[in-house]
Amino acid sequence: MPANTLYIVGNGFDLNHRLPTGYGHFKAYVKSHDREVFEWVEDYVPAGESWGDLEMALAYLDTDHIVSSLEHFMGSYTDDNWSDSSHHDFQYEVDRVAGGLGGTLQRLFAEWISTIQIPDAQSAQNRLAGLDINAAYLTFNYTSTLTRVYQVPTENILYIHGESTDADSDLVLGHGWAPEERPSLFDAVNHEDSDHRVMEAMQSLDTYFSNTFKASKKIIEQNADFFAGLEDIAQVVVLGHSLNQVDAPYLVAVVQALQHRQVGWTVAVLPSHDLGEQSALLAAVGVSSEQIHYKLWSDLHEVASDEHR
Numbered sequence: 039m040p041a042n043t044l045y046i047v048g049n050g051f052d053l054n055h056r057l058p059t060g061y062g063h064f065k066a067y068v069k070s071h072d073r074e075v076f077e078w079v080e081d082y083v084p085a086g087e088s089w090g091d092l093e094m095a096l097a098y099l100d101t102d103h104i105v106s107s108l109e110h111f112m113g114s115y116t117d118d119n120w121s122d123s124s125h126h127d128f129q130y131e132v133d134r135v136a137g138g139l140g141g142t143l144q145r146l147f148a149e150w151i152s153t154i155q156i157p158d159a160q161s162a163q164n165r166l167a168g169l170d171i172n173a174a175y176l177t178f179n180y181t182s183t184l185t186r187v188y189q190v191p192t193e194n195i196l197y198i199h200g201e202s203t204d205a206d207s208d209l210v211l212g213h214g215w216a217p218e219e220r221p222s223l224f225d226a227v228n229h230e231d232s233d234h235r236v237m238e239a240m241q242s243l244d245t246y247f248s249n250t251f252k253a254s255k256k257i258i259e260q261n262a263d264f265f266a267g268l269e270d271i272a273q274v275v276v277l278g279h280s281l282n283q284v285d286a287p288y289l290v291a292v293v294q295a296l297q298h299r300q301v302g303w304t305v306a307v308l309p310s311h312d313l314g315e316q317s318a319l320l321a322a323v324g325v326s327s328e329q330i331h332y333k334l335w336s337d338l339h340e341v342a343s344d345e346h347r
Contacts, residue, residue: 040270041194043173044292050278050306052183054335056163059154059181062088067150068143075138075146081107083139093284096139096250097213101223101243104135105236112235132239136246144250148209151180151202162187166277167340174268176292178279180209196264198257198288212252214284220247254287268295276305281316286323293324303330306338 052059065088069076079085082104085095112128159165162183169188175195177184180202184190199210223240258265274292281289303325305316313332320330 040267041170041172041174042270042272043170044268044271044274045169045173045175045177046274046276046279046289046292047175047177047179047184048277048279049179050280051177052179052181052278054164054166054278054306055157055183055187057154057156057181057183059151059179060088061085061090061092064092064147064150065089067153068146071149072138072142072146075142078135078138079143082135093211093252094213094282097215097247099139099243099246104132104243105239108132108135112233126235128235129238129242133242136242140246140249144209144211147211148202148207149205151209152205152207154181154202156182156186159187159189164335165340166338174264174271176264176288178285178288180207196261198261199252210252210257212250214252214254214287215247216255217248217251252284254285258287258291265291265295268292269297271296271301274301274303276303278306281305281319283319286319289319289323289325298324300326300329305330305332306335307332308335 049059065076065079068079079089079092082100083092083095084098084100085092108128108131111131157163165187169190171188171190171194173194175184175190177195177197178199180197180200182201184195185192200208202209223243224237227237227240229237274296279285303320307313317327317330321327
């Protein structure tokens with residue numbers, strides 16, 4: 039029987055259950071496991087104090103700061119101390135930063151996710167009432183909370199960015215700035231007048247942006263059957279997804295799969311939540327304000343009736 043409810047699940051869902059899955063927790067993990075990569079994020083990626091904007095910030099890597107910080111490795115050819123052995127020092131150092139932020143950081147992310155302990159149904163905090171395990175689930179999380187806490191069948195869940203099964207799991211973490219939309223740093227260099235060491239460094243930084251790009255369009259195409267199966271959905275429930283611009287292509291795919299029907303959307307929020315950005319993004323993807331109902335997390339908890347006595 040086709041599902042009539044679609045749950046869109048994000049990190050706020052795990053945080054509601056008091057799981058340490060925030061980017062601030064990841065920041066602490068990186069700091070204790072790879073101090074060099076930690077410092078590179080702090081210095082070159084505008085991720086915010088608690089790294090809350092990490093994914094979007096990967097698109098805004100401060101390449102100028104990287105070059106200026108490392109240009110002391112690019113000695114002058116006329117320097118008395120110049121030697122051929124130092125010819126690639128600058129490119130090497132830039133490549134280390136680009137590789138650390140475009141590869142090692144993703145490996146650390148997968149390792150960190152694998153360390154998070156998921157409770158069972160009896161020990162989970164803030165369980166939600168009335169979660170339909172027969173519904174369709176589009177989850178942006180990597181954890182097994184849905185299956186362990188709520189016994190949602192795995193066949194009902196699409197882990198759109200990968201599921202963590204061990205430290206080597208292939209998880210998607212990245213920005214939404216497509217290569218065809220991004221000016222190439224290498225192409226922007228004047229190839230006739232520029233030092234070829236700078237040109238090589240720009241190639242490394244171009245590779246970084248490609249490696250950290252979240253290929254949403256390709257991911258949606260690979261999961262076309264899931265989206266095609268949403269034609270009978272009568273309601274959408276958003277649990278903990280920030281409804282940010284990085285994941286907007288997936289929301290567009292959902293609205294298109296619903297054939298632009300006036301389906302009701304329920305969005306779980308905290309009391310202090312500013313709804314402006316979420317409402318604007320939903321409107322941009324085709325969900326009108328009349329379709330949206332915001333509901334407090336506390337009203338969704340199994341103990342909600344006791345909380346309001």
